[in-house]
Structure formats: structure tokens, C-alpha cells
Amino acid sequence: MSMIVGQPLDRKDGKLKVTGAAPYAGEFVVPGLVYGVTIQSTITKGHINNIDTTVAQKLKGVLGVMTYKNAMSLHQPTGSDPSSGKFAEKDLLPLQSERIFYNGQHIAVVIAETFEIAEYAASLIKVDYNEEKSVSDIHDPEAKPYQPQQGLGGTSPQAKRGNTDEVLNNAAVKLEQTYTTPVYHHNPMEPHTTTAFWEDDELTVYDSTQGVFGVQNLLSNVLGIPKNKVRVISPFIGGGFGSKGFTWANAFLAPMAAKFINRPVKITLARSFQMFTCAGRRTTTIQKINLGADSNGKISAGKHETTSETSFVDEFVENAGVATKILYDIPNLDIVQNLVRLNRGTPCPTRAPGEAPGTYAFEVAMDELAEKLNIDPLQLRLINYAEKNPVDGKEFSGKNLKECYEKGAAAIGWKDRSDKPSANKQGRYLTGYGMATATYPANRSKASVRLKLYQEGNAVAACCTQDIGTGTYTVMAQLMADALGLPFEKVEFKLGDSTFPQGPNSGGSQTMATTGPAVRAAALEAKSKAIQLAIADKKSPLYNVEESAIGVENGRLYVINNNAKGETYTQLLSRNKMPLIDVNATTDVTLKDGEKSAAANANAKKEPDNPFAKQDEKMDREKYVFHSFGAHFVKVKVDSLTGMVKVEKIASAMDIGKILNEKTAKSQIMGAAIFGIGMALMEGSVYDPNTGRIVTKDLADYHVPVHADMPEFDVQFTDKPDYNISLVGARGAGEIGITGITAAIANAVYNATGKRVRELPITPDKLI
Amino acid sequence: MEKKSESSTDEIKTGSTRREFLEQVSVITAGTALSVSLKAAKLPTNRKFYQEEGTVEVSFFINDKKMTLELDPRTSLLDALREKLHLTGTKKGCDRGQCGACTVLVDGKRINSCLKLAGMCEGAHITTIEGLAKGDQLHPLQTAFLKHDAFQCGYCTPGQICSAVGLIKEGHAKTDDEIRELMSGNICRCGAYQNILEAIKEVQKS
Numbered sequence: 001m002s003m004i005v006g007q008p009l010d011r012k013d014g015k016l017k018v019t020g021a022a023p024y025a026g027e028f029v030v031p032g033l034v035y036g037v038t039i040q041s042t043i044t045k046g047h048i049n050n051i052d053t054t055v056a057q058k059l060k061g062v063l064g065v066m067t068y069k070n071a072m073s074l075h076q077p078t079g080s081d082p083s084s085g086k087f088a089e090k091d092l093l094p095l096q097s098e099r100i101f102y103n104g105q106h107i108a109v110v111i112a113e114t115f116e117i118a119e120y121a122a123s124l125i126k127v128d129y130n131e132e133k134s135v136s137d138i139h140d141p142e143a144k145p146y147q148p149q150q151g152l153g154g155t156s157p158q159a160k161r162g163n164t165d166e167v168l169n170n171a172a173v174k175l176e177q178t179y180t181t182p183v184y185h186h187n188p189m190e191p192h193t194t195t196a197f198w199e200d201d202e203l204t205v206y207d208s209t210q211g212v213f214g215v216q217n218l219l220s221n222v223l224g225i226p227k228n229k230v231r232v233i234s235p236f237i238g239g240g241f242g243s244k245g246f247t248w249a250n251a252f253l254a255p256m257a258a259k260f261i262n263r264p265v266k267i268t269l270a271r272s273f274q275m276f277t278c279a280g281r282r283t284t285t286i287q288k289i290n291l292g293a294d295s296n297g298k299i300s301a302g303k304h305e306t307t308s309e310t311s312f313v314d315e316f317v318e319n320a321g322v323a324t325k326i327l328y329d330i331p332n333l334d335i336v337q338n339l340v341r342l343n344r345g346t347p348c349p350t351r352a353p354g355e356a357p358g359t360y361a362f363e364v365a366m367d368e369l370a371e372k373l374n375i376d377p378l379q380l381r382l383i384n385y386a387e388k389n390p391v392d393g394k395e396f397s398g399k400n401l402k403e404c405y406e407k408g409a410a411a412i413g414w415k416d417r418s419d420k421p422s423a424n425k426q427g428r429y430l431t432g433y434g435m436a437t438a439t440y441p442a443n444r445s446k447a448s449v450r451l452k453l454y455q456e457g458n459a460v461a462a463c464c465t466q467d468i469g470t471g472t473y474t475v476m477a478q479l480m481a482d483a484l485g486l487p488f489e490k491v492e493f494k495l496g497d498s499t500f501p502q503g504p505n506s507g508g509s510q511t512m513a514t515t516g517p518a519v520r521a522a523a524l525e526a527k528s529k530a531i532q533l534a535i536a537d538k539k540s541p542l543y544n545v546e547e548s549a550i551g552v553e554n555g556r557l558y559v560i561n562n563n564a565k566g567e568t569y570t571q572l573l574s575r576n577k578m579p580l581i582d583v584n585a586t587t588d589v590t591l592k593d594g595e596k597s598a599a600a601n602a603n604a605k606k607e608p609d610n611p612f613a614k615q616d617e618k619m620d621r622e623k624y625v626f627h628s629f630g631a632h633f634v635k636v637k638v639d640s641l642t643g644m645v646k647v648e649k650i651a652s653a654m655d656i657g658k659i660l661n662e663k664t665a666k667s668q669i670m671g672a673a674i675f676g677i678g679m680a681l682m683e684g685s686v687y688d689p690n691t692g693r694i695v696t697k698d699l700a701d702y703h704v705p706v707h708a709d710m711p712e713f714d715v716q717f718t719d720k721p722d723y724n725i726s727l728v729g730a731r732g733a734g735e736i737g738i739t740g741i742t743a744a745i746a747n748a749v750y751n752a753t754g755k756r757v758r759e760l761p762i763t764p765d766k767l768i
Numbered sequence: 769m770e771k772k773s774e775s776s777t778d779e780i781k782t783g784s785t786r787r788e789f790l791e792q793v794s795v796i797t798a799g800t801a802l803s804v805s806l807k808a809a810k811l812p813t814n815r816k817f818y819q820e821e822g823t824v825e826v827s828f829f830i831n832d833k834k835m836t837l838e839l840d841p842r843t844s845l846l847d848a849l850r851e852k853l854h855l856t857g858t859k860k861g862c863d864r865g866q867c868g869a870c871t872v873l874v875d876g877k878r879i880n881s882c883l884k885l886a887g888m889c890e891g892a893h894i895t896t897i898e899g900l901a902k903g904d905q906l907h908p909l910q911t912a913f914l915k916h917d918a919f920q921c922g923y924c925t926p927g928q929i930c931s932a933v934g935l936i937k938e939g940h941a942k943t944d945d946e947i948r949e950l951m952s953g954n955i956c957r958c959g960a961y962q963n964i965l966e967a968i969k970e971v972q973k974s
Binding site (some may be wrong): 010011013014015016017018019020021023024026029060114115117118120186187188189190191236237238239240241268270271272323382464468469471472600664665666667668670673674675698699700704706707708709713717 | 822839842843847850854855857859860861862865866867869879896897900901910913914915917919921922923924926929943944947948949951952953955956957958959960962963964965
């Protein structure tokens with residue numbers, strides 16, 4: 001049945017992007033728009049004695065300077081539901097007091113007719129501080145670790161099963177190592193931007209966000225205005241990677257400034273410094289891993305203890321042990337999480353928060369254990385393969401990891417790997433191979449979609465979700481086309497506007513699995529309504545035909561056994577003088593049992609030929625655990641003279657359910673793996689331990705992967721539909737690609753050089 | 769798109785203190801590159817400077833259309849394009865010449881428009897992403913980027929495409945590694961590099 005879903009189609013929004021016509025948050029034409037430039041604190045802890053803005057304010061073209069002395073009062077955001085928005089720094093609403101909690105905190109906004117004047121005026125503001133001693137480094141003796149009880153999404157960051165300490169003590173082979181990862185900055189190409197204007201008491205905001213609905217909710221909360229008076233628009237986002245998942249002060253400062261001077265205001269964070277202080281980061285992690293195994297390689301016990309950082313104004317937990325719980329069949333396991341409060345901005349999710357640094361440490365530890373046991377690293381993973389969820393014994397909704405191992409190993413040429421490190425040397429170059437397991441949960445929540453099927457034979461659906469480059473515009477349209485029986489060119493999916501029905505935020509790789517089923521349900525509903533109309537219409541060739549005997553293809557409804565008998569949507573709707581069929585659909589995996597079976601019956605009716613349609617739209621969490629797996633295999637070449645590492649090839653095989661569009665799915669995996677190259681080899685933010693100020697403050701200091709760093713890629717999928725998560729059959733693709741990859745690279749570097757670097761990034765100085 | 773460098777020196781009527789100053793600076797700093805620097809420093813000086821407003825007038829050709837702007841002399845070419853002309857296809861990623869998102873073609877050469885003051889572009893022919901397509905007919909690189917999924921979020925894309933136009937015109941890149949090296953000033957955080965390479969190679973061949 002399915003024809004368009006599964007095809008590697010070009011992106012629907014592609015033409016807008018290649019012609020520069022796609023509008024991002026700072027690019028909307030707003031008459032009378034002026035510019036806000038924010039000023040950051042230059043001390044790390046203390047308070048402001050005085051801000052002297054007089055010179056700046058006298059400058060021609062300056063419209064106002066907003067500080068804690070004159071900014072509007074804000075309300076504390078309420079509600080803990082992640083879909084309703086999360087302000088990253090709950091105890092630091094901007095410009096509300098003279099207190100300074102970190103270096104780079106927003107302390108003023110200069111608003112001027114032009115960006116040039118605003119920037120110059122900002123340089124004229126004099127700030128007198130009263131500085132206090134700060135805690136600016138995780139190793140600071142003043143930093144007091146504590147154990148947080150709540151992680152991301154309310155889960156517990158602490159976990160325990162079995163009798164770890166005793167089993168570890170008695171294990172035949174033991175490993176204990178500590179791994180550290182530095183602070184990473186997301187650095188999406190589009191710096192965080194908010195454009196805001198008021199029309200009487202109504203606020204419109206163009207914001208670069210991964211959660212349009214959440215921003216609307218937060219603005220309503222924080223500014224104290226009704227939700228229906230706030231409209232947030234974000235059709236295009238120039239990358240997020242988590243940094244635009246939580247909401248940052250810029251989203252409030254722009255509307256505050258717009259009110260302050262009664263003009264539309266745009267605030268864009270500067271890449272230099274501001275994107276490194278006020279837009280989130282991945283925290284430092286120090287991860288201690290203990291493993292105990294028998295001489296055959298069966299792991300009996302493990303311990304994964306992480307220390308990460310948070311701020312003094314909110315709590316964020318980079319729960320690096322989260323994936324360790326589910327990776328392998330380890331009967332005795334302790335996951336411990338410590339947090340340290342620092343005078344830095346609050347960290348936030350970064351592509352696979354927890355899993356990305358956690359799989360680095362744990363999968364390197366696995367490589368080290370394999371060496372101790374003299375077992376092939378891939379073999380060690382197979383020996384400890386978890387057929388069922390090791391946490392609770394539940395079945396996986398779909399797990400084909402062994403197939404991923406086979407595909408990846410074949411693609412990289414794993415058989416060419418020597419167990420002995422630095423055995424493969426040609427001239428000055430050492431070659432090495434490494435692998436690691438990838439894993440990420442398959443999340444799904446609630447989405448609503450409105451769909452209009454027009455008499456002209458086209459359809460438009462809308463949902464307040466986002467496309468952060470992941471392909472939402474395209475893949476949702478593919479789902480619509482198949483479910484409605486319309487050509488791909490005749491369907492359009494709209495997103496990024498808070499006036500649309502509520503959709504999920506773009507986090508936790510959940511957009512596809514959450515919005516997809518709602519889009520499909522709406523499309524099936526519209527098709528069903530059209531069929532019902534035809535069946536009841538004496539003038540229709542389909543009059544009195546059973547619904548189950550009617551198919552739709554290319555916009556034409558027809559009798560399945562007699563193709564000649566039929567008519568188009570256009571003929572049907574125009575005869576009935578209906579300009580359109582308008583439907584709403586909501587899919588909600590939090591439905592109660594009674595509601596679930598009603599949904600199931602409705603689905604079965606809509607798709608009589610689809611055996612899976614009889615399932616209800618739910619995630620049976622009693623029976624299944626929903627998790628994706630995969631494997632990365634890496635080949636590196638290391639220059640033994642300079643210590644330069646070149647990743648030669650990455651072969652990734654992913655088991656993420658049905659692949660709806662191979663082109664966009666592959667791009668997700670490759671992009672995430674490239675993020676992993678950065679984590680492994682070059683990225684890492686440095687802070688001055690004395691002042692607490694960031695040193696690597698721009699893209700000249702903070703090195704992200706560029707064209708020249710690219711390896712050859714071989715991305716494969718198992719493409720096995722998971723109808724337990726939804727009738728669409730797809731799990732998320734956005735984050736799994738960054739898990740495991742860093743370890744695979746680090747393991748390959750060890751295999752090449754015999755040098756085990758346990759402190760990322762593996763820069764050349766650490767190899768010579 | 770082939771751009772002819774229109775000689776802006778024709779319009780020079782008089783020397784000026786600013787020009788002399790630049791020449792002197794060139795002599796002091798440029799050493800052996802003296803002649804080149806002198807040439808570069810020959811700025812047209814018949815432009816209006818509005819003392820009262822603190823603005824200058826500049827005329828250049830954007831996508832073959834002559835534009836005259838009155839600007840704050842501190843305005844970068846990037847901000848002039850985005851904020852004054854609303855040609856927002858050219859992106860601001862770092863404002864420091866470190867990311868390449870603002871790449872445009874000035875007199876056929878790819879540059880970071882954030883590092884160029886708009887006032888220095890008098891008479892220049894500037895091609896932005898908006899000027900590459902001919903009506904509905906996309907530039908071959910735009911078509912190839914679409915086909916090869918050479919972007920995700922799309923924010924670096926105009927810069928990548930303009931840079932690739934410049935790269936192909938330069939004619940230095942023959943191998944994959946050379947293309948990679950010579951495109952390394954354009955960062956793509958989504959990591960579409962492999963697909964960008966494929967797109968460039970396809971157009972290079974044809």
C-alpha cells in the first residue's frame with residue numbers, strides 16, 4: 001500500500017533553503033524594527049553596585065537602556081510539564097536584580113535604531129561591581145558534590161540492581177578507570193534570536209526555538225499575559241542540538257525591550273562570548289567505571305559514577321549512566337550521579353544528553369575490558385548481549401542490534417583489525433579500528449493535527465511542532481500523501497506556529513514518533529470522511545459500496561476490485577459543493593484503557609487491509625521497553641610524528657524502526673556522527689579557573705569539525721518497522737547517531753597507537 | 769555566475785585625505801606587497817559623507833541591480849544586505865569570519881561579508897544566494913544541493929553554495945580532499961559535509 005513513505009525524496013523545504021528564501025527568527029520584515037544588544041557581566045559572582053548608562057543614552061539613535069533598575073517585573077514560570085516549556089535558569093529571570101551568578105550573565109540591553117549604534121552604545125556602559133569569591137571549576141575545593149534525585153523528564157539519575165560491590169570484589173577480571181569529557185558548546189549555526197513586537201496587549205514573537213508551544217506558554221507565564229495574547233512563530237530554525245530546547249533569557253528580553261521602548265525589537269546573541277555563556281552547554285563529566293567479569297567475558301557487575309556540573313540558578317543533570325542500565329545484560333549494576341554547583345550558566349540538553357558522554361566512557365571501558373580478557377571487543381558485546389531489558393526483564397519493542405553489528409563490521413572490514421595495538425604501521429602513519437554500541441530511547445508523546453483536504457485535490461496539515469533540519473516538513477508530507485492517496489506534490493505540512501494545534505518539542509528524538517501518527521490519523525480521518533460522503537451520495541459511482549472495498553490513489557477514489565468505477569476527490573467534493581473536508585486528530589500515548597480501544601476500533605475501520613491498524617495508538621509500557629540500538633565502526637589513521645588523527649571511515653548501522661525517508665534519515669546519522677568526531681578529537685571549552693570566564697569564546701578557539709575533517713561514510717539501517725511504538729513504525733533518528741561514536745573513535749585511536757587517552761578531546765599533544 | 773569586475777576607479781575624481789592615509793598605511797604595513805595594497809586602497813571618493821547623520825553613501829550592484837544606500841560607515845556588507853536590503857539569504861553565523869555562513873561573491877570572488885565594510889564596496893558587483901537562480905531556474909549547485917540532501921537546518925547553506933560557486937570558478941580543487949580543504953571555511957554544524965561534497969563534484973563534472 002505504502003508508496004511514498006520509504007522513498008528517499010528531496011526535502012519539501014529544500015528549495016526555500018537553497019535559494020535563501022527560508023525565513024529564520026531574525027529575518028522577518030517587521031516595520032519599525034530596532035535592535036537590542038545585550039551586555040554581559042564581566043565578573044563571575046557578586047553584585048552590581050552601579051550601572052552608568054548616561055553616556056550611552058545620550059548617543060544619537062539610542063532608544064533606551066534596560067537594566068535591573070528599570071526593566072519590567074517578571075513572574076516565576078510555573079508548571080513542570082516539559083512540553084509546556086522550560087526556562088533554563090528558573091532562579092535567574094533576566095534583569096530582575098543586581099545579583100551576578102556567572103560570568104557572561106545578561107545585565108543590560110541597549111536598544112538603538114541600528115545594530116551599529118546599539119553595539120557602540122553597549123561599549124560605553126560602565127559597570128561597577130562588588131565581586132565575591134566564585135566556584136568556577138569542577139575541581140575547585142569549594143565545589144561540593146551532591147546527589148540529585150531528579151534527572152531530565154523527572155527520571156531518577158540514581159539506579160541500583162543486584163549486589164554490585166560484593167560481586168565486583170569477587171570478579172575474576174576487574175577494570176577500574178576514570179574518563180573525563182570537557183564542556184561542549186552546541187554552536188548551532190544560527191545564533192539564538194528573538195524578534196518581538198506588541199500590538200496593544202498582543203505579543204508576537206519570532207523565536208529560534210525547538211519548542212514553539214513551550215515558548216508561548218513561558219512567555220504567557222513570565223510576562224503575565226494570557227496565552228491567547230501570545231503568538232510564537234518559528235518556521236525555520238538554524239540548528240538547535242538541544243541549545244534551543246530550553247528557553248533562554250533572549251526570548252524574554254526581546255518582548256521586554258519592545259514594551260520598554262514601544263517598538264519592535266530584535267535581539268540576536270553574538271557568537272563571540274554570548275553563544276558560549278547564555279545559550280547552554282554540555283557539562284564537564286568525570287566518569288568512574290568499574291567492571292567485573294569472569295574469564296569468559298561474561299560481565300557480572302558494573303558501576304558507573306558520574307560527576308557533572310550545574311549552576312546556582314537551576315539544576316540540570318547530565319546523567320551519563322543512563323544508557324549503561326540498558327546496554328548489556330549486567331546483573332549487578334550501580335548508577336551513581338553527583339552534581340557540583342558552579343558559577344557558570346546552566347547546562348542544558350545537548351544531542352543525546354547523558355547518553356553521548358556516557359557511552360563514550362562506558363564503551364571505552366568495554367574496549368579496555370576486552371583487551372584485558374583477550375577477547376575481540378565485538379565478541380565481548382555479543383557475550384553480554386541483552387535479549388531483554390536488563391532493568392526489568394521486559395521485551396524490547398524491536399531490537400535488531402546483532403544485525404547492526406554484522407552490517408557495521410562487514411562495512412569497515414573488522415576482520416582486518418589487529419588485536420595488538422599499533423601493529424598496523426605504514427611509513428609514519430598508524431591505522432586502527434574501533435567500534436562501539438549506540439543506543440537511545442524511543443520517545444513518543446502527544447500531538448494534535450488539523451488537516452484540510454481541499455476540493456482542488458490537495459491537502460494541508462498543521463501542527464505546532466518544529467523542523468530543526470531533521471526533515472519534519474518532508475516526512476510528514478510523505479505520511480499525508482500515502483494516507484490520503486494523494487501525490488507528494490499535492491500535500492503540504494505546516495509547523496512552527498503557536499496558533500496550530502499543539503505538537504511536541506523537538507527534543508528526545510520524538511518528533512517523528514509523536515507527530516507522525518497524529519498526521520497519519522488526521523489524513524486517514526479525512527480520507528474516511530470523503531469515502532463516507534461518496535458511499536452516501538447517489539450520484540457517486542461509489543454509492544453504496546462498502547468502505548473497506550474502496551481505495552484511493554492519485555486523488556481518485558475507486559472500487560478495489562473494479563478500478564474503472566470511481567471518481568476523484570475534486571469530482572466528489574465539487575458535486576457536493578464542499579470546498580474542503582476539515583478534520584482534527586490527536587494521538588496520545590497517555591490515553592486511558594477505554595479510550596485506547598476506541599482508538600483501535602477507529603483505526604481498524606479506516607484501514608481494513610492493514611493488520612496493524614487493529615492495534616491501538618498506545619505504547620504498551622507494561623509489555624515493552626522502547627529503545628533504539630545501533631553500532632558504529634571506525635577506521636582512523638594517526639600521524640605518528642604529529643599526533644594528528646584522521647578519521648578515515650565511519651560505518652554506522654542503526655536499528656531505528658521503519659525508515660520513512662532514507663535520505664533525511666542518513667543525514668541525521670551522519671550529522672550526529674560528525675558531532676561525535678568533534679567531541680572525540682577537537683571540541684572542548686576552556687574556562688579560566690581563576691576568573692571563571694570562558695576562554696574559548698568563539699569558533700576560532702572552539703573547533704568544530706569542518707569539511708577537511710570528513711571521513712568516508714557508510715550508513716545502513718535495519719529498516720524493520722516497530723509497530724509497537726506506533727502504526728507509522730518509526731522510532732527517532734536525531735540523537736542515536738552521536739551515542740557510541742566518540743568511544744568508537746577513541747577505541748580506534750588506541751588500536752592505532754596503543755595510547756589510551758581517557759580525557760577528551762584526543763588532541764595531538766596527547767598522542768606524542 | 770560570471771561576474772565582470774567593473775572598474776570603480778573611473779569614478780574617482782579627486783584624491784582625498786582618507787585615500788592618502790590608506791596609501792600611507794599600506795606603505796608602512798604591506799612592505800613588498802606595496803603595489804597591490806596601493807591598488808586596493810584606491811577607493812572612490814566622490815561619495816557623499818553626511819556629517820550631520822554620520823553616514824556615508826555607497827552604490828554597488830547587488831545581483832545585477834544598482835543600489836545606493838546611505839549607511840553608518842561601521843555597517844558590514846553582511847548587515848547592509850540583511851538589515852538594510854532585506855536580502856536575508858546571506859546568514860550571520862559568527863560576525864568574525866570564522867564560519868562562512870555569510871559568504872557572498874564580490875566581483876566573482878567568494879568573501880566573508882561580515883569582514884567587509886559595506887562602504888568599501890563602492891561600485892562592486894555582489895552576488896548573493898538570491899541572485900544565483902535565473903527566475904525559477906535554479907543554479908546547478910542549488911539543484912545539486914537539493915538532490916544530494918546537502919543541508920539540514922539550511923542556515924549555512926547559502927554560504928556553502930556561494931562558496932562552492934567561488935571554488936569551482938577558482939578551478940584549484942581537483943580531488944575530494946582538495947574540495948574539502950578549500951571548502952573548510954564554511955562550517956555546517958548539522959554535518960552535511962559528505963553530501964555537500966557530492967553536490968559540488970556533480971556540478972564540477974558537468
